Amino acid sequence: MAGENKRPNIASAPAEAQRQQAATLRYVDLPECGETFADSIHSVFFDGQTMRIEFCVTRMDDVKKDAPLTGRRYPACRLVLAPAAAIDLINRMQQAASALQQAGVVKAQQKGPDAP
Numbered sequence: 001m002a003g004e005n006k007r008p009n010i011a012s013a014p015a016e017a018q019r020q021q022a023a024t025l026r027y028v029d030l031p032e033c034g035e036t037f038a039d040s041i042h043s044v045f046f047d048g049q050t051m052r053i054e055f056c057v058t059r060m061d062d063v064k065k066d067a068p069l070t071g072r073r074y075p076a077c078r079l080v081l082a083p084a085a086a087i088d089l090i091n092r093m094q095q096a097a098s099a100l101q102q103a104g105v106v107k108a109q110q111k112g113p114d115a116p
Helices: 013-020 083-102
Strands: 040-046 051-060 071-081
Touching: 040 071, 051 083, 071 083
Parallel strands: none
Antiparallel strands: 040 051, 051 071
16 A cells, blocks of 8 residues: 555564675684683583583692591682584584594594494
């Protein structure tokens, strides 16, 4: 009809906005960003929205004669990743594992008859 205002299709608006807003991102180093050392991973948890990884550091207790070695494990960093970053981390770790296998640093895990 003449003179009638056309309403935009709201359902397609987010997809169109995403295509129009695709940006080229440039990495900018921050030298003051500190590094965190960890010698173990305590837990990895995905709740459907984020992946949480808790990195730990081990501190050994004083050695005592005729006593078993004891120590403590402390959290050093709790990393929380969005799903896209978690997938990127998984892919990059698989690439690193493959490179370590090719270099002979680690051996490929043998799959037994019960393994998928």
